[in-house]
Amino acid sequence: MKLGSxxxxxxxxxxxxxxxxxxxxxxxxxxLSNQAYVLTKHWSDTSKANMGVVVGDDGILLINTMMQDxxxxxESTLRTISPLPVKYVINSNWDTYNHQANAHFxxxxxxxxxxxxxxxxxxxxxxxxxDELRLKIGKEEVVAYTxxxxxxxxxxxxxxxxxxxxxxxxxxxx
Ligand SMILES: [Zn+2]
Numbered sequence: 001m002k003l004g005s006x007x008x009x010x011x012x013x014x015x016x017x018x019x020x021x022x023x024x025x026x027x028x029x030x031x032l033s034n035q036a037y038v039l040t041k042h043w044s045d046t047s048k049a050n051m052g053v054v055v056g057d058d059g060i061l062l063i064n065t066m067m068q069d070x071x072x073x074x075e076s077t078l079r080t081i082s083p084l085p086v087k088y089v090i091n092s093n094w095d096t097y098n099h100q101a102n103a104h105f106x107x108x109x110x111x112x113x114x115x116x117x118x119x120x121x122x123x124x125x126x127x128x129x130x131d132e133l134r135l136k137i138g139k140e141e142v143v144a145y146t147x148x149x150x151x152x153x154x155x156x157x158x159x160x161x162x163x164x165x166x167x168x169x170x171x172x173x174x
Contacts, residue, residue, distance in 0.1 A: 014090055026070065027077040031103055033162035035140045037081055040075070041066055043099075052166045053078065054092065056137035059087025062110075063157050063166045065101035074101065077170050086110045088135065092168040093154040094121040117153035 028040045037053040052063030060082055066074055078086070089097045089106075091114040102112045102124040117129040135142040141160040149156075149170030157166040 026073045034163040054137045056084045061088040061137045064098040068100045071101040115153045
C-alpha cells in the first residue's frame with residue numbers, strides 16, 4: 001500500500017515535469033520594464049514571433065494575440081506574469097499569427113484595436129483608428145501609429161516609459 005502511493009507520487013512528478021518543459025518551450029518571457037514584457041512563440045527552431053504585454057492597474061494590454069491553437073499556452077504564460085484580465089488588444093497588422101486569437105479575448109471582455117485598413121481583411125476588430133491612438137495603461141504611455149512599412153494596415157506600437165517600439169514585420173534582420 002505504501003509502495004503504491006509512492007509510485008503514484010513518482011508518476012505525478014514525472015507528468016508535471018513534462019508539462020512544465022513543454023510550456024517553457026512554447027513561449028519565452030522577457031521582462032522589459034516594471035510593466036512591459038515581450039513573449040516569444042517558438043513554432044520551430046527557425047520559426048518564431050514576438051508579441052507584447054503591458055500590465056496595467058486593472059487589466060492587461062496585448063500587442064497581438066498569435067494563433068488560436070496557442071491561446072491556452074498564451075493564457076497560462078500570462079498567468080505567470082499577472083492575474084489581471086486582458087482588457088485591450090492592439091494588432092500590428094493582418095498577418096494571421098498576429099491576430100488569430102482576437103475573438104477569443106473579445107469574448108472574455110477585451111476591446112480589440114487596430115488600424116482602420118484592417119477592415120479590408122478577415123481580421124476580428126472592434127475599434128479602428130486612422131493615424132494614431134494613445135492609451136494610458138497604468139503608468140505606461142502606449143502610442144500606436146501608422147507607418148508606411150509592411151502593409152497598409154501596419155502600425156508600430158511605442159511604449160514611452162519602457163522606451164520600446166514593437167515593430168513586428170516592419171523590421172526584419174534576414
Ligand atoms: Zn508580415
